[in-house]
Amino acid sequence: xxxxxxxxxxxxxxxxxxxxxxxxxxxxxxxxxxxxxxxxxxxxxxxxxxxxxxxxxxxxxxxxxxxxxxxxxxxxxxxxxxxxxxxxxxxxxxxxxxxxxxxxxxxxxxxxxxx
Amino acid sequence: xxxxxxxxxxxxxxxxxxxxxxxxxxxxxxxxxxxxxxxxxxxxxxxxxxxxxxxxxxxxxxxxxxxxxxxxxxxxxxxxxxxxxxxxxxxxxxxxxxxxxxxxxxxxxxxxxxxxxxxxxxxxxxxxxxxxxxxxxxxxxxxxxxxxxxxxxxxxxxxxxxxxxxxxxxxxxxxxxxxxxxxxxxxxxxxxxxxxxxxxxxxxxxxxxxxxxxxxxxxxxxxxxxxxxxxxxxxxxxxxxxxxxxxxxxxxxxxxxxxxxxxxxxxxxxxxxxxxxxxxxxxxxxxxxxxxxxxxxxxxxxxxxxxxxxxxxxxxxxxxxxxxxxxxxxxxxxxxxxxxxxxxxxxxxxxxxxxxxxxxxxxxxxxxxxxxxxxxxxxxxxxxxxxxxxxxxxxxxxxxxxxxxxxxxxxxxxxxxxxxxxxxxxxxxxxxxxxxxxxxxxxxxxxxxxxxxxxxxxxxxxxxxxxxxxxxxxxxxxxxxxxxxxxxxxxxxxxxxxxxxxxxxxxxxxxxxxxxxxxxxxxxxxxxxxxxxxxxxxxxxxxxxxxxxxxxxxxxxxxxxxxxxxxxxxxxxxxxxxxxxxxxxxxxxxxxxxxxxxxxxxxxxxxxxxxxxxxxxxxxxxxxxxxxxx
Numbered sequence: 053x054x055x056x057x058x059x060x061x062x063x064x065x066x067x068x069x070x071x072x073x074x075x076x077x078x079x080x081x082x083x084x085x086x087x088x089x090x091x092x093x094x095x096x097x098x099x100x101x102x103x104x105x106x107x108x109x110x111x112x113x114x115x116x117x118x119x120x121x122x123x124x125x126x127x128x129x130x131x132x133x134x135x136x137x138x139x140x141x142x143x144x145x146x147x148x149x150x151x152x153x154x155x156x157x158x159x160x161x162x163x164x165x166x167x
Numbered sequence: 168x169x170x171x172x173x174x175x176x177x178x179x180x181x182x183x184x185x186x187x188x189x190x191x192x193x194x195x196x197x198x199x200x201x202x203x204x205x206x207x208x209x210x211x212x213x214x215x216x217x218x219x220x221x222x223x224x225x226x227x228x229x230x231x232x233x234x235x236x237x238x239x240x241x242x243x244x245x246x247x248x249x250x251x252x253x254x255x256x257x258x259x260x261x262x263x264x265x266x267x268x269x270x271x272x273x274x275x276x277x278x279x280x281x282x283x284x285x286x287x288x289x290x291x292x293x294x295x296x297x298x299x300x301x302x303x304x305x306x307x308x309x310x311x312x313x314x315x316x317x318x319x320x321x322x323x324x325x326x327x328x329x330x331x332x333x334x335x336x337x338x339x340x341x342x343x344x345x346x347x348x349x350x351x352x353x354x355x356x357x358x359x360x361x362x363x364x365x366x367x368x369x370x371x372x373x374x375x376x377x378x379x380x381x382x383x384x385x386x387x388x389x390x391x392x393x394x395x396x397x398x399x400x401x402x403x404x405x406x407x408x409x410x411x412x413x414x415x416x417x418x419x420x421x422x423x424x425x426x427x428x429x430x431x432x433x434x435x436x437x438x439x440x441x442x443x444x445x446x447x448x449x450x451x452x453x454x455x456x457x458x459x460x461x462x463x464x465x466x467x468x469x470x471x472x473x474x475x476x477x478x479x480x481x482x483x484x485x486x487x488x489x490x491x492x493x494x495x496x497x498x499x500x501x502x503x504x505x506x507x508x509x510x511x512x513x514x515x516x517x518x519x520x521x522x523x524x525x526x527x528x529x530x531x532x533x534x535x536x537x538x539x540x541x542x543x544x545x546x547x548x549x550x551x552x553x554x555x556x557x558x559x560x561x562x563x564x565x566x567x568x569x570x571x572x573x574x575x576x577x578x579x580x581x582x583x584x585x586x587x588x589x590x591x592x593x594x595x596x597x598x599x600x601x602x603x604x605x606x607x608x609x610x611x612x613x614x615x616x617x618x619x620x621x622x623x624x625x626x627x628x629x630x631x632x633x634x635x636x637x638x639x640x641x642x643x644x645x646x647x648x649x650x651x652x653x654x655x656x657x658x659x660x661x662x663x664x665x666x667x668x669x670x671x672x673x674x675x676x677x678x679x680x681x682x683x684x685x686x687x688x689x690x691x692x693x694x695x696x697x698x699x700x701x702x703x704x705x706x707x708x709x710x711x712x713x714x715x716x717x718x719x720x721x722x723x724x725x726x727x728x729x730x731x732x733x734x735x736x737x738x739x740x741x742x743x744x745x746x747x748x749x750x751x752x753x754x755x756x757x758x759x760x761x762x763x764x765x766x767x768x769x770x771x772x773x774x775x776x777x778x779x780x781x782x783x784x785x786x787x788x789x790x791x792x793x794x795x796x797x
Contacts, residue, residue: 076782080782160773160774
C-alpha cells in the first residue's frame, strides 16, 4: 500500500485564498486590461487549485467504499479550463480591437461604450 | 300523481313574454297589437290565477321546485314557487286589478308615440311579472328578486316621461329611498342564512328552526325586515318618495303606487307572521310606526291641492293602517285591507286619471269644480270609491277598516282612538277632494270647460268593474258579530296565518265600535259638504300652510341628510381627494422618479466601480451567510 501524502487541506485553502485575493485586488486596482485579464486567470486558477485539493481529500477518505469519490471535482476543473480558454480568446480579441481603435488598453476608456 | 297546479309557472311567464315582445318590438308593432299583447298576457294570467285560486280553495296547495338558483357549500337556495292561500289571493289581486289597469291604459296613453306606447306596456308587463315573482316565491331570495324587480319598474315608470327633469328626480328619489330599505332586507336575509342556513319560508318558519333562534335574533331580523317594508310600503321615515312618485302616468300610480307594489311590505310581513308573532317589541314598533304614518299622511292630505297628491297621501295613510293591523297581530285584517284598498284606491286613481284626461292634463283641484255634470260615470264611481275608503257600510272599506280598528281596540284604547281619528280625517279629506272636484262651479279656463268630456268606454268600464268590486269586496270578511260564518277570509287564510285566541271583546262592544265609527264618519262627510260645496281657493295660513307643505318633512330631510351629505361630498372632493388620494398617487410617482434619479448615478460606465460594487456585495452576502444567518 502506498504511503498516503497527508499534507493538511488548510495549506491548500490558504494558498487559494491568497491567490484569489491577489486576483481581486489586481482586478480592482489595475487599469491595464491585460493585467486585469491575468488577474482573472489567477482567480480562476485559485478556484481550480481548491477544487483539485478537495477532490483529493474526498478521494482519500472514501476510496474504500467509492472508487470514483471526488472525481466530479476534477471534472469541474476541466470545465473551468475550457471556459477560461474560450474567454481568453474572446477577451484578447476584444483587447486587440480596443487597441486598434483607441491606441490604449486602459479600461477607463471603456466607459465610452455608453455613448 | 302529478299536481294539477304544476302549470303555475305560466302565470309569471306570460307577462314576461309580453314584456319581451313589446320591449323588443316597440318600434315595429302598431298600437293595437301592443295593447293586445300587453292586455292579453295579463288576462291569460288572470284566468290562470282564478283557476289556481279555485284549486287552492279546494284545499290543493303546491310547492314548485324548478332548479337550484344558488348552491354554495351547504347553502342551497332553490328557484321555487309556493302556491298557498296567501299567494293565490295576491295573485288574484295583482292580475285582476292589473288587467283592468292595462285596459284602462290603452285609452289613457293613446296619445303617446307608438314606440313610447310599446315601452310603457313592456314596463307594465315587466312590473306584473316581478310582482308575481314576489308573491309566488317560496323563499326570501326569490321574494327579494321580485322585490327589486318591482322597484326597478317603479323607477322606470315614474320616470316614464324622461325628458322632464323633475320626473327623473322623483324616479331617482323613489329608487334611492327603496334602496335604503332593501339594504335592511338584504341584511335580514344574510342574518337568516348565517343563523339557520336556509331562507325557504317553510323551513324558516318550522318549529325546529324557530327554536334554534334566540329572541334577540328574531327581534333583529324582524326589525330589519320591517325596515325593508317601510321603504317599499312607504312608511315613516321612508315614505316621502310615494307622493313624488305621482310623476308617473296615472294608471301607473293606480297599479304600482296604490294597489300592488306598495303592499309588498304588507305581504312580506304577513308571510313572516310566525316570526313576528314571537317578538312583541317588533310588533309594537310596527303598530306605532303604522299609526304615526297613517296620522301624519292623513293630516297632509287635508291640504293638498293636486288631485293625485291627495290620493298618494291617502295611500300612505291606508298603508299605515295596514301596518297598524300587522302590528296588532291582525294579519288577516291587513291582507283584507290590502284587497279592499286595491279595489277602491285603484278606482280612485283611475277616476282621477279620467278627470285629468277630461281636463287636458290639469291636476290642480282649485281649477276644477262642478265636473259631476259632465263626467257622470266618473263622478258616480269616484263617489263609490270615496264612500268605500271612508268606511260606510256595506261598502268594502268599512269591513276591512273595522277589522283593523277592532284589533287596535283590543290592543289598547289609545291606539284605537288615534286610529279612529285618522279614519275620520280620511273621510274628511276624501270628501273634500270629491266636493271640490265635482261640485260647485267650474273654476278652470273657458277652453278647458269647452273641452270637458266623459272618457271612452275602455276607461269607464274598468272604473265600473272596480266600483262594483269596491262595493261587494268587503263581503268576504263580514265580522262574526254580524253574520255567523261570514268571515270567510279568515277561514280561508287560516292555514297560512294562525289565529291566536278568540275575540277579546263581546259582540255588543263590537256593535258599539262600528256604530260609533260609522256615525262619526257620516258627520265628517256632512261637515266636508258644508265646508267645501262652494269652494273658493284662498291662501293657506298657520297650520294649514304647514300641512300644505307636508309638515316640511322634505325640507327637513334635505337639511338633515341631503345637504350634510353633499357637504361631506364636497369636502372629500376638495380636501380628501386633492390632498390624500392625489397626494398618494402623485407621491408614488415622485418617489419612483426621485429614487431612479439617485440610482442612475451608480451607472457611471466605470468598469472598475462596477467590479468594486460586485465584490463588496459578494462580501456582504458572505458575511450574512456565515456570521449573521444561523
